[in-house]
Amino acid sequence: DGGxxxxxxxxxxxxxxxxxxxCEQNLNHDAMYWYRQDPGQGLRLIYYSQIVNDFQKGxxxxxxxxxxxxxxxxxxxxxxxxxxxxxxxLCASSPRPVDSPLHFGxxxxxxxx
Amino acid sequence: xxNVEQHPSTLSVQEGDSAVIKCTYSDSASNxxxxxxxxxxxxxxxxxxxxxxxxxxxxxxxxxxxxxxxKHFSLHITETQPEDSxxxxxAGASGGSYIPTFGxxxxxxVHP
Numbered sequence: 725d726g727g728x729x730x731x732x733x734x735x736x737x738x739x740x741x742x743x744x745x746x747c748e749q750n751l752n753h754d755a756m757y758w759y760r761q762d763p764g765q766g767l768r769l770i771y772y773s774q775i776v777n778d779f780q781k782g783x784x785x786x787x788x789x790x791x792x793x794x795x796x797x798x799x800x801x802x803x804x805x806x807x808x809x810x811x812x813x814l815c816a817s818s819p820r821p822v823d824s825p826l827h828f829g830x831x832x833x834x835x836x837x
Numbered sequence: 838x839x840n841v842e843q844h845p846s847t848l849s850v851q852e853g854d855s856a857v858i859k860c861t862y863s864d865s866a867s868n869x870x871x872x873x874x875x876x877x878x879x880x881x882x883x884x885x886x887x888x889x890x891x892x893x894x895x896x897x898x899x900x901x902x903x904x905x906x907x908k909h910f911s912l913h914i915t916e917t918q919p920e921d922s923x924x925x926x927x928a929g930a931s932g933g934s935y936i937p938t939f940g941x942x943x944x945x946x947v948h949p
Contacts, residue, residue, distance in 0.1 A: 765941065766940060772936060814880050823869035825886055826883070831878075831879070
């Protein structure tokens with residue numbers, strides 16, 4: 725079945741450590757996105773990529789980094805510079821970055837203590 | 838960029854009643870408006886969408902209406918069932934970048 729896979733489902737890290745969240749899709753979609761979800765805040769865009777080897781900052785990119793070396797993969801690194809990293813992270817993809825629906829993974833819940 | 842406001846933040850209904858969630862947007866160039874349903878512990882899933890060239894779209898118990906002049910669109914769920922309980926998000930795509938901006942979500946609770 726085609727879909728978008730995020731791993732792991734739960735991730736625990738100590739403060740000061742970088743951590744990388746995995747996102748893989750086999751839908752052959754060009755565009756991929758990372759969102760952060762906090763209670764009452766909706767979905768806030770961290771980074772997006774419309775094509776391989778290219779990506780742009782979203783609304784809350786500070787403290788995060790991404791890469792897009794392959795069409796199917798868009799990993800997100802949460803660095804120690806992110807002041808409030810504990811959150812639910814959602815990865816999504818779409819066939820094209822123009823008026824098409826997003827397909828979401830089931831998220832990774834990151835807890836930093 | 839686009840700004841999307843969603844109301845109410847919480848909606849509680851009895852099974853069988855109708856539920857309506859409303860969103861407003863700011864960018865008059867936006868032309869695509871999806872609605873997503875998010876169940877607990879999962880990612881959002883598209884349930885219905887509408888493009889700016891139509892005013893209404895239906896899919897069984899779900900409908901979406903769009904008023905481009907007033908820049909608002911609404912989700913209507915009829916004959917609600919307990920399995921409709923979830924968080925619902927609207928989104929609008931900015932005419933410039935086409936990157937969707939989401940509303941803050943509505944928690945719908947359907948009481949049996």
